[in-house]
Amino acid sequence: MVEEPPPKKTILSSIPGVKFEVPKEIKDTPIRNLVKENTKITSFSEHPSLFKAIHDTDNVVINYLCKNIDEILSIVLTKDDKIHGVVLYSVLKMENPVITTSVAKSPNLIYYAFEILISIQPDHELLIRLVNITYIVLHTVTEEFPNMCGYIVQFLNILQNYCSQSFFESILKNEAEMESTHNWLNSIGFAEVIATEISGTQPKGDPYLDYNTYRYTTLLKLVRLSLHCPILAESFRCQKVIQAVLKPIDGAHKFAIEERLCTILDLYNAETYSYFRDFYLTALHIMDDFKDKGSLLRVAATYIILKMIAYDHVIVEHIEDGYIPGIILNIFYRNAESTELVRAAMSLAKAAIEVPSLMExxxxxxxxxxxxxxxKPTNLFITSISYDFLIWCKDRADEDQKFAKSLSLIPLWKPFCKKELKKRLDMIEPYDTESLF
Known part of the structure; x- marks a missing residue:
């Protein structure tokens, strides 16, 4: 008896998780004929030409898939048929706009979404499928927010799953395709939802070991992302969000405190500054903490103080003479290895000089x-940042007579300008000076 040769490898066998032989009656039948025969969708998905037909925009095949979209979703978003679930999930991931639009209209999308999300421990594989399919729908169906996707707020309950965090990071990007989603989020009070979640979360330990810390820092990241979305930004600069972020987090991990400071920095502007007055001393204490050799904590705190000086005259009136300049010089001398912190300190010095009552x-x-x-250069970076600051002073003095007069009271200023500073400017004149510092 002659042994039959093994079946030829089909496109299905290249999909991870798919291991079956395509029946001869399916493989040898043109895929359009299967449509005419109203073939069961599971058998239809086994045809070797399926993916090519979708890629080539075969409307007969695509329309047949759309006709069966409810069943497709019931297979993809459950584990009743694992093999065909993998194949049909791959079909949806091709992001064909016609198929995706039919997904957006299917009641099975929201039905199975809630079936997955109400589980105490959602199946990780199904959760990833749901998140990815949802993102594809939102990125494709852009004219208005698909009503069947209203469950996306429930993804906040599963932020411990990276796919949920990644989903929000993706939809909160400032992209034209996401405008309808941003408008919908605004309409449901997304900012207040996030504020409530932050208020109810108390970080305590390492973000990689403590769920509450991971959740807290992720929620703050969502606030910062939303602040960079023109449609959402204004709603997030509200009292409820600010109060939630300013809530004390005593005993929290350094990582959580850093995220909190960076979020405060993004929230702070000309409209919100009055909410942050009580935070001034906290920020000042962090900036002045010389046990910290130059972490993001101190950098963020320094920029917060900079904004406070620029926006809030009440805080400016209560600044002690010489205190902030003293901190700046301590950073300059004791943290020279932390370039970002030194740059932040120099920016703070410039901001303070621009305030009349602090200039002198x-x-x-x-x-x-x-x-x-x-x-007397001893450190290349310190020399460069010093010249950068002093050149800025010279340029400002050319436009500000009061500042020029203040500089003239410094005995070293005029000799320095005539000799070292002139030499430096002559040396860098052919170049873009801003690129040198």
């Missing part, structure tokens, strides 16, 4: 040591 004391305390560092 900041100039007299900060400028002389920087002249010394520029003329």
């Amino acid at each position: 004391v900041m100039t007299q305390i900060v400028v002389p040591p920087l002249i010394s560092e520029a003329t």
Whole structure:
């Protein structure tokens, strides 16, 4: 008896998780004929030409899939038929707009979404499928938000799953395709939902070990992403969100505190500054913590103080003479290895000089040591940042007579301008000076 040769490898065998031989009656029948025969969708999905037909936009095949979309979703979003579930999930991931639109209209989408999401421990594989299918729908059906996708807020309950975090990070991008989604999120009070979630979460331990810390930091990331969406930004700069972010988190992990400071920095602007006055001393304490050698914590705190000086005259009126300039110089000398912190401190010095009531004391305390560092270089970065600041001072003095007068009271200023600073400017004149610092 002659042994039959093994069946030829089909496209289905290249899909992970798919291991079966395509029946001869399916494989040898043109795929359009299967449509005419009203073939069962599971058998139809086994045809070797299925993916090519979708890729080639075969409307007969695509319309047949749309006709059976309810059954397709019942297979993809359950584990009743694992093999065909993998195949049909791959079909949906091809992002054909006609098929995706039919998914968006199917009541089975929301039905199986809630079946998955109400589980105490949602099946990870099904959850990933649901998240990916939902994103494809939102990215494709853009004219208005699909009503069948109203379950997406429930993804906040499963932020411990990275796919949920990734989903929100994707839909909160400032893309034209997501405008209808952003408008829908606004209409349901998404900002207040997030604020409530933050208020109800108390971070305590390492974010990789403590669920509450991971959840807290993820929620803050969603706030920051929303602040960069024009449609959502205004709703997030509200009292409820700000109060939730300002809620004390005593004993929290450093990572959670960093995320909180970065979120405060993004929330702070000309409309919200008054909400943050009580945070001034906390930010100042963090900036002045020299046990911390230059982490993101101190960088963020420094930029928060910068914004407070720029926006809030009440805080400016209560700043002690010489205190902030002293912190700036301590950072400059004791944290020279932390380039981001030193840059933040120099930016703070510039911001303070631009405030009339702070200009004199900041100039007299900060400028002389920087002249010394520029003329006696011991650290290339410190020398460069010193010259950057002093060139900025010279340019500002050309436009601000009061500042020029304040600089003239520094004995080292005029000799420095005539000699070292002139030499430096002559050297870098052919180049873009901003690119050198």
